[in-house]
Amino acid sequence: MTITEKILAGHTNKKEVVPGDFILADVDLALGNDITAPTAIEEFKKAGGKKVFDPEKIVLVPDHFSPAKDLESARLAKRLKLFARKHKIAHYYELGRMGIEHALIPEQGLVSPGNLVVGADSHTCTYGALGAFSAGIGSTDLAAAFITGKCWFKVPETIKLVYYGKLPKWVSGKDLILHTIGDIGVDGAHYKAMEFTGEVIKNLAMDSRLTMCNMAIEAGAKNGIIAPDEITYEYLHSPLSTLHSLFKSDPGANYAEVREYDVSKIEPQVAFPPLPSNSKPISRVGRVLIDQVVIGSCTNGRISDLRTAASIMKGKEVKVRTIIIPATQKIYLQALKEGLIETFIKANCVVSTPTCGPCLGGHMGVLAEDEVCISTTNRNFVGRMGSPKSKVYLSNPAVAAASAIKGRIAGPGK
């Protein structure tokens, strides 16, 4: 079996599962945010739900329209808070402790290798970086999970993606995943698991691993996954578990497809609007003038992303409005201690409290007609960040920072 099949089987009463099986699996963690959870709470009430299956296994994070952008979003967040209070939800994060869910939850150590996590947010696939099976679901799915602690799945086939060679400077997990999506397309991994492997992944830092699994959904995947190893356990501050050998694919596991990538040939990538699959190497981007830069999100708002951006901006000034969003309070504080925030402010950037905000055109950096943004986020769909006439380009933090300095899309140089 593959690691994905093993984890799914382990959460049912079956010894083995094969792709195509329908299973009802126990969930270790069920997650909702201020957009999706209120609908789930409504369904929970309509179904006569009185008690949640386990208040320790539910996570509620008001991160999308938070701090409340208007009266309606304040009401959504309030419904989250009241539900959390009533059901004694252990992991409810009020503003001040709140961070962008997919950065916060790994940081809080809520996910362990071998876990099965569901979340009413498509980027829930992020936690595959910790060796968990983790998939996005809808609000009604979440309501059912609140009541039963279970979720139905069709066991996915797996695509194995093998990365080898020497990673060039400025090429990160973001570039590997944009390149991969560019290769297979936005439905290249439709309903499937994406298993990231190879010598490059083995040595890849956790932040980059989280970025890669985060964007598995942009290829249509059910989940992205990386077998847990020393880097995983070091990140989780836990000793290398004896269990960890259980969570890797068998040598004879069946794959729908195997693809190999020589990373030494991969440049920093830029995904052109309106699809994440429109990725091009930075050398082939040409002249693209920009109005805004966003560095942050569940994809690239972690400390290493901010360090990279600051290293490029230090001592310089940006030419266009630039919004920096540390993904959690802990990341924000760490960036402050390291002097990164000072670097950003001296470069004339705006630094915001953690929020999903501009990534989905919510608030804190919405685009007007004909404006162009380069962003370290995950989607560049039509109208994603505001006006349907605006344009979004996706990149890693180094390219975004270099572009902010130049006022046009630019690589970070040598």
Next chain:
Amino acid sequence: MRMQSKGRVWKFGNNINTDEIIPAKYLVTSDEKELGRHCLEDVNPEFPGRVKKGDIIVAGENFGCGSSREHAALAIKGAGISCVIAKSFARIFLRNCINIGLPIIEKDIFRFCKENNLLSIDFKKGIIENLSQKKKFTMDKFPQFIQEIIQNGGLMKWVKKNIR
């Protein structure tokens, strides 16, 4: 679930994403009628104003890709659409439709439909008919497990019956 539907065709292409189906600025409500008033407005500004109850969406590949927002399925339902027929659906969107009881059919009939054609669907017999072009198509049934959820009237009702 209704066993038959009949309506005019609205065509949409490949990779129609949930941001296009319902932009994030409208996600402050989950009222399906209100969401329906803005459904797909950035792709076809005429759609929300002119769609009629019972109309049918015919689309290409990967319909509903992107975010997990159930509001996308709710908006389409709220707009009055009786069924979405697409070559393929993105997985979370597919779950959401099944869970809330919005009929969907995975079938590639895009080439065989023109905008505003009259379609009729017999879910029981598994037949889609383009009445304007006098063409008939058979549809595949969903796997047994999914059919059970649909026949129970959505996930929450299925949960009540099977788990509690």
